[in-house]
Amino acid sequence: SVAQDCAGQAAIESSKECAEVHPEAGKTNWIQAQTNDGLIYYYHAITRATRWTRPEKELELKIEQSIRERQAKEMERKSKRLAELEEIRRRKIEDQEAKEKIDRELNKVVLQWKTKLKVGDLAEMLGNLHDVITIDLDEYKSGTPSPNASWLRSDPKKLKKLYRKVLRCIHPDKIQANTPLREARMRHLVFTTLAEAADNRL
Numbered sequence: 001s002v003a004q005d006c007a008g009q010a011a012i013e014s015s016k017e018c019a020e021v022h023p024e025a026g027k028t029n030w031i032q033a034q035t036n037d038g039l040i041y042y043y044h045a046i047t048r049a050t051r052w053t054r055p056e057k058e059l060e061l062k063i064e065q066s067i068r069e070r071q072a073k074e075m076e077r078k079s080k081r082l083a084e085l086e087e088i089r090r091r092k093i094e095d096q097e098a099k100e101k102i103d104r105e106l107n108k109v110v111l112q113w114k115t116k117l118k119v120g121d122l123a124e125m126l127g128n129l130h131d132v133i134t135i136d137l138d139e140y141k142s143g144t145p146s147p148n149a150s151w152l153r154s155d156p157k158k159l160k161k162l163y164r165k166v167l168r169c170i171h172p173d174k175i176q177a178n179t180p181l182r183e184a185r186m187r188h189l190v191f192t193t194l195a196e197a198a199d200n201r202l
Contacts, residue, residue, distance in 0.1 A: 123152040
């Protein structure tokens with residue numbers, strides 16, 4: 001039992017200071033011990049409280065009841081905390097699995113977007129950005145013609161300016177907490193893809 005385990009551990013630790021340790025007969029957490037000077041005292045196997053005399057039976061029962069109540073509350077608190085941690089762990093796993101599933105789907109979309117264009121052509125990618133993402137910039141507003149790839153390619157300064165505007169707009173740090181997961185992951189993928197293309201172009 002817990003009481004026996006604690007009593008045994010207490011006996012081992014007390015042996016450094018006590019000449020002898022004598023467990024009382026019967027079931028009790030109050031253990032009789034003896035100092036090196038031969039004085040008898042009692043210590044509680046769980047709380048490690050010490051006293052020169054063993055408590056009266058009524059007081060001992062109250063003490064044990066109080067200890068049991070504290071232990072029950074502590075066990076309930078630990079059990080609740082473990083359940084909370086397990087729920088957090090479960091949700092993290094589910095979120096990660098959902099992200100991985102969405103990433104697999106979106107990677108196909110982004111790959112199609114890249115491969116149908118001239119590989120690594122940043123102007124083409126910016127000109128066809130509407131194929132993969134909706135972006136809140138004047139150049140990409142509904143009813144407005146998308147930036148012309150040939151025009152961007154012919155003017156490196158305009159290409160670089162638009163590229164930077166797009167990246168600022170879809171930067172992962174700009175993603176709001178309430179943004180749907182699919183949209184957030186797509187913005188992240190497009191951002192990464194454009195950044196990689198720009199490394200080879202700008």
